[in-house]
Amino acid sequence: MILVGQYDSPYVRRVAVALLTLGIAYEHDTRSVFGEFDSMRKTNPLGRIPSLVLNDGEVLIDSAAILDHIDETVGPERALLPRAGRARRQALKRIALATGAIDKIGSYNYERLIRPPALRWQSWMDRCLTQALGAVAALETEPWAEAAPLDMGAITVGCMLDYMHLTAPDLLPGARYPVLDALWRRLSARPEFRQTASQTYNVPRGG
Numbered sequence: 126m127i128l129v130g131q132y133d134s135p136y137v138r139r140v141a142v143a144l145l146t147l148g149i150a151y152e153h154d155t156r157s158v159f160g161e162f163d164s165m166r167k168t169n170p171l172g173r174i175p176s177l178v179l180n181d182g183e184v185l186i187d188s189a190a191i192l193d194h195i196d197e198t199v200g201p202e203r204a205l206l207p208r209a210g211r212a213r214r215q216a217l218k219r220i221a222l223a224t225g226a227i228d229k230i231g232s233y234n235y236e237r238l239i240r241p242p243a244l245r246w247q248s249w250m251d252r253c254l255t256q257a258l259g260a261v262a263a264l265e266t267e268p269w270a271e272a273a274p275l276d277m278g279a280i281t282v283g284c285m286l287d288y289m290h291l292t293a294p295d296l297l298p299g300a301r302y303p304v305l306d307a308l309w310r311r312l313s314a315r316p317e318f319r320q321t322a323s324q325t326y327n328v329p330r331g332g
């Protein structure tokens with residue numbers, strides 16, 4: 126199977142970390158969603174990443190749908206989203222907060238980096254930040270057991286934290302978020318995160 130999309134995308138990254146955590150081999154297609162937009166649209170009509178091309182050629186789009194398929198493939202005992210009850214509700218809540226924050230930080234980043242300066246809309250950027258940082262503050266109050274197995278909630282929050290550190294590190298002072306800072310350091314040291322770390326944020330710059 127082929128995972129399409131670069132690792133500076135936290136959505137691509139959470140799929141990659143899940144595949145590595147489960148020991149599922151994959152090839153990596155590193156086409157740029159911005160630089161190779163027309164080619165990307167042939168893989169996913171939305172022109173977005175990630176996509177997962179299965180061995181029979183079927184293309185899955187959207188990280189949630191891809192992760193759902195991966196969990197189904199490995200079966201309930203190994204699935205990364207807990208099967209039921211409180212653990213499942215907790216993971217789903219963490220995923221909702223982290224993916225919501227990623228979307229809002231993403232909008233903030235696109236606005237301040239891609240959009241030409243004269244067209245930037247400050248009150249929209251402020252609103253995005255308020256929403257993202259509200260989710261981050263809620264995640265800071267979650268109980269993160271050190272010995273807990275790596276599930277999809279922790280993986281997604283880890284990818285969100287790394288995305289923020291990569292693209293807007295000023296938003297995440299460790300002293301303000303000590304719980305998340307400890308979680309980020311723990312997760313970043315894991316081989317699945319190290320193997321998929323990105324040093325650069327590859328979006329076009331609007332000036």
Ligand SMILES: N[C@@H](CCC(=O)N[C@@H](CS)C(=O)NCC(=O)O)C(=O)O
Binds near residue numbers: 134136137186187
């Ligand atoms: N809900 C989607 C979100 C995917 C997404 O936002 N991908 C971004 C990269 S992080 C993208 O493709 N951006 C390019 C664009 O939307 O034009 C998922 O979970 O896969």
